[in-house]
Amino acid sequence: MNEQDWTLLESIYEEQNITKAAERLFISQPALTYRLQQIEQEFGIKVFTRSGKKIQFTAEGEHLVHYAKKMQLELRKTKELLANLQDIDVRGSLKIGASSNFALYKLPSIMKRFVDLHPHVQVNLRTGLSSDIFQLLQDDDVHLAIIRGDYHWIEQKFLINEEPICIISNHPIEIDKLPLLPRIHYQLGAKKDKIKYKTDSFLSKSIENWWQDRFTVPPIITMQVDSFETCKELVKHGLGYAIIPRICLTEDDEFYTMDLVKQNGELLLRKTWMIYRESAMDLSSVNKFVHYVRSVYQE
Template structure:
């Protein structure tokens, strides 16, 4: 079983038919069928079951598909790693895990400039909640993670930005009336949710009146602009300040409520030229990207 077999099994599984798989692989159907028959003979198991409804993988076939996908992934990672290790070769694939809001607001500009300097370096970007990105980074799914908030990481980290947390509403509101007013909340990572809960308890004895809960900050912001309630969110998430009431919030001791953004990586990955260059690029140019935020 070799790379070609791995690719055949994965493609048949993805396409759901021999016909579509043969077209995707630029192979004839008889040649593809023959290859499957040889694999079945070598492993002495049935890989595919055929019926009028089409093909399905047997349990043994599903196992081989999973194995094939893993092997193709490992092979690609090995190829990328070897290319990246060449000190005089600024190419390869850079894998970055990024918090949703940073990916939405800042990352496109970063990648545009980075690609101008290093056109042969490919980037593979995964975005999500910061806690999810940190977990995946620790599983070595990425070379670099850009995440927001407080988290445990004993390796190297670079500070990217500090962001104010604020109240945003259509009309000016009195602070002491917040528990009585409709609040809009959105799904976010656990660290920010915890901070906002702690801040609320620091100031009020009663829970907020939650008028609506949505699945992302952009929708929440748009609902605020329609006067459906107030929200508490990082300024990072506010697309415009026009015709809105926006006020930074403080802890009871007078400290501003803020949230940091960090870039983290592993020391051993500095052997990879793409990783080294991206970190250096961010250190040299980060402030120019941050200064373009709407404040």
């Protein structure tokens, strides 16, 4: 197998569709199928099986995809190392996975300053739920991840910040009156009776535990939205209160806020972590970005 074969296998695995993989690689479907057959003959295996329009990778196929990703990473490291030996400027790719909220409220200014410092670094950013971003890192689809909440990670990690979770409203409210007031609830992908609600489990569970420790009745949820910005707009217009992380508030927001406090008197905090593999630090682009982020938040 060669570099083109590694890319071919990864594309098929990610698309789970031969036609889409061929379009992504800008080659014809027969050409892709022929090269796939050559790989199967070379190793004496079936890469995947078909069931109608769906494909299912075999155990051998899964192993080859893992090998392909590993070899692509090693090739990138080698190319960047050789480039940097000839040039004092940092070059290469930087694949970042980031929590949607951090990407919206904090990451743009960080990325702007970093790119200004290292204009030859090619940045590839993927955003989404922290759980999905964590999986991308585990699968080596990104070099590093910026996630919110506490995940079990045995390699390198750095606490970027931690901020309170707070109540926002457009007028002062007494916390003991919350069970009697309408609440605007954030849930990613919220659509009544259409799809299963999907939200950040760590955030949702933290708020739920805080509520159950304080009240004996459930909240009056009158609206469910899939965006913190929509949530804030509804609160701004007096349609209820909301509970959101402070990272979502900007200098232009004019809400009455109240941080959530646990029974022991501690603030209910939301942590943001930068996590990565030690081996990724061999890439100069990753190394520079990690140290840059550390310098920003250590200050």
